[in-house]
Amino acid sequence: MPHPPRLNLPILRLGIALVVGVFLGLAWWSAPAWLFLPVLPFALLGWWTCRLRREVALWRQVMAATPYRVSIYAADQRLAWHNGRPGQGWTRRVAPLGRHPHLVEVMQALLAHLPPRERAAEMARRLDKHAHAVGEPFEVLTGEGGWERVRQTRLPGGEVAVFAVDISAVKRGELALAESEGRLRALLEMAPVGIWQLDGEGRTVFANRRLVALFGAEAPPGLADSGLLLTSAPDPDGPFGFSTEMESEACLTLPGQVDRRLRIAASPWVSAAHAATGDPAAELRGCILSVLDVTPLKAAQEQIEQLVERDPLTGLINRGTFRAALEEMLAAERRGVLVLVDIDQFKAANARHGQAVGDALLVEAGRRLREGVRPGDLVGRLGGDEFAVLAFGAGHEGAAALAERLRQALRRPVEIGGAEWPLSGSFGVACAPEHGVEADQLLRAADLALFEARGASGDAVALFEPALRARAEQRAELREAFGEALAAGELELHVQPQLDLESGRMVGAEALIRWDSARLGRTVPPAEMLVTAAEAGLMLELDRFVLNRAVGLLAAWGTRPEAPLNLGINISIATLHDPTFAAEVAEALTAAGVPPEQLEIEIPEDLAIRDLPGVARTLAALREVGVPLALDDFGGGHSGLPHVVRLPVQRLKLDRSITAGLPDDPKSYAVLRATMALARGMGIEVIGEGVETEEQALALRRAGCHIIQGWLVARPMPPEALVPPAPKLLARA
Ligand code: C2E
Ligand code: MG
Ligand code: MG
Secondary structure: OOOOOOOOHHHHHHHHHHHHHHHHHHHHHOOOHHHHOOHHHHHHHHHHHHHHHHHHHHHHHHHHHOOEEEEEEOOOOOEEEEOOOOOOOOOOOOOOHHHOHHHHHHHHHHHHHOOHHHHHHHHHHHHHHHOEEOOOOEEEEOOOOOEEEEEEEEOOOOOEEEEEEEOHHHHHHHHHHHHHHHHHHHHHHHOOOEEEEEOOOOEEEEEOHHHHHHOOOOOOOEOOOOOEEEOOOOOOOOHHHOOOOOOEEEEEOOOOOOOEEEEEEEEEEEOHHHHHHOOHHHOOEEEEEEEEEOHHHHHHHHHHHHHHHEOOOOOOEOHHHHHHHHHHHHHOOOOEEEEEEEEOOHHHHHHHHOHHHHHHHHHHHHHHHHHOOOOOOEEEEEEOOEEEEEEEOOOHHHHHHHHHHHHHHHOOOEEEOOEEEOOOEEEEEEEEOOOOOOHHHHHHHHHHHHHHHHHOOOOOEEEOOHHHHHHHHHHHHHHHHHHHHHHHOOEEEEEEEEEEOOOOEEEEEEEEEEEEEOOOOEEEOHHHHHHHHHHOOOHHHHHHHHHHHHHHHHHHHOOOOOOOOEEEEEOOHHHHOOOOHHHHHHHHHHHHOOOHHHEEEEEEHHHHHHOHHHHHHHHHHHHHHOOOEEEEEEOOOOOOHHHHOOOOOOEEEEOHHHHHOOOOOHHHHHHHHHHHHHHHHHOOEEEEOOOOOHHHHHHHHHHOOOEEEOOOOOOOEOHHHHOOOOHHHHHHO
């Protein structure tokens, strides 16, 4: 586009005025005036040309400044004029301006007042004022791949002015915006969380697919009727009470759906218009919520917490949680009563009747204990059949009553599968702060009390007292001394003969353990020793010691006529559970060259009956080895006669308590007669134990029991007193 010429209008006007003035002066003063007449048309033409040039210059300046490509078509649709901007099929042709008076007017006004950038728009506006629109503005794709926005206006003279502006850059921006908007939308839809935009009134502005799915078929119209309930503490400064600092928790309740647990992050949202202008009138505040459905996560978390904190069987808190609560109570220097509970005979019931019964007993025990305390108190299962109760704020004075209440609550039989099972417990009680200000101290105190309660054959309550500590220390010393005695060979076997009343011969003997402790300076009775061995976990060692010593004695006695035909040993239930025991017996007998029928194994009756399945395999294996079995203390404990038939025993040892009732106690007599009938039916022998008087012996004999053991015959004695060592053995010793 050529630069338009600069016009000096005042000088031009002055020049024209001078020419006209000179002409008029000469015409007036000089004669003849008509001589100057021919000059007048030239002067007028000069003036008109100057004016025209000025208009053209104006026109060019406007066209140079406008970003529009302007073309004017004549009424006959020929291109009359264009401003020379590149365009397809356009020619450079300028029509006389006089034909477009309105345009001229517009341009003059524009040049006078407006900065160049706004001229085009203003020009279009003014053209509108004088013309009717031919059509709506439209956008066209140019041949170069750009875009133009075209606007057509009809001029009053019938011409059409076309204004086309290059909008390629805007269009590219728009396209890029649309593309990024599309990307953003795709991202929002893809997001694994629900995204929810709310306006200042809490109405839904936008909701992505995930949010719609969360609310069912469609997005809720707004927060108020969404069914959402904030469950975490509302933030008064956050939008709609949601915290913008941390995630809020909410619950979503919809009819016919499971309640959902939601975690919500909120961000305030301000409309772009408001953000740009800061104009409160344009204010459009709201918030954007990102909503995560944590229902499955919460469920899993709760499950884990349950597993970590609770006992899955009873639903009570577990040892760790209970201890933490106890520690917390003690740290707060609160009073409280701790009760440790042990279910009586639980292991035997579990082994005898199966795990299902055991589990049902534990669940019921937990439930009863729970019912026996106040709602704020704690009941936990510490493991196995051990429960614990923590009564907050309870004092020493009420401790015994509390434990007694629990004992009563527990001791009713339980109905499982139509049958009734006995249930009772032992209760050890300790009080804080009297018996301990630390968790370990208090638990230990309650445990010592529990030991006492258990020792009293269960279903009992024992309160901690300082003397228990001394007793526990004694027991610890006893355990230590027993371990040393076992290792040092301080333990002895004594033997007690068994007499056949018919033949008057000693047919057998029983080996009984004896311990004269040098360290303790006393003889420890077998009952105390056995408890100690069990506590020290040395029961298996003790039984193996007895087995080897007894086999040694049998080997030493050999076939000597004064020796008993067999020697019975007492074996604990723990050893009978040991699958290697039968093989060890066989090995010991073989090694010593002792026939298996000479060694008799006595099984504690009540224990064997309580856990028959547990010991059945060992008993069968022992029978295979060829060792005879005797059921010890028969009739004195929990056994019922029917159980005997299920045991592969060759002898019954009638309990001392039955013998003691003879001959006068009818009940003892009845048990004796029943036992004899059963034994005859099974073809097995009966030995009367604890026979102290001749009357007892006579009564037994009359009933058909002719083998007796007891002080009447002899007290347990050292083996060499029963069968003096053979001279050659003595010589060797
Ligand atoms: P048990 O097997 O029934 O042994 C018989 C018990 O009765 C023995 O008591 C014996 O000394 C006692 N006794 C025998 N005749 C009479 C009598 O006429 N009157 C009275 N009042 N008592 C009599 P001890 O030796 O104190 O043994 C007690 C229990 O300890 C035994 O009862 C047995 O169950 C267990 N025991 C003894 N030695 C061992 C052993 O080496 N290993 C195991 N595991 N247990 C043993
Ligand atoms: Mg015995
Ligand atoms: Mg016995």
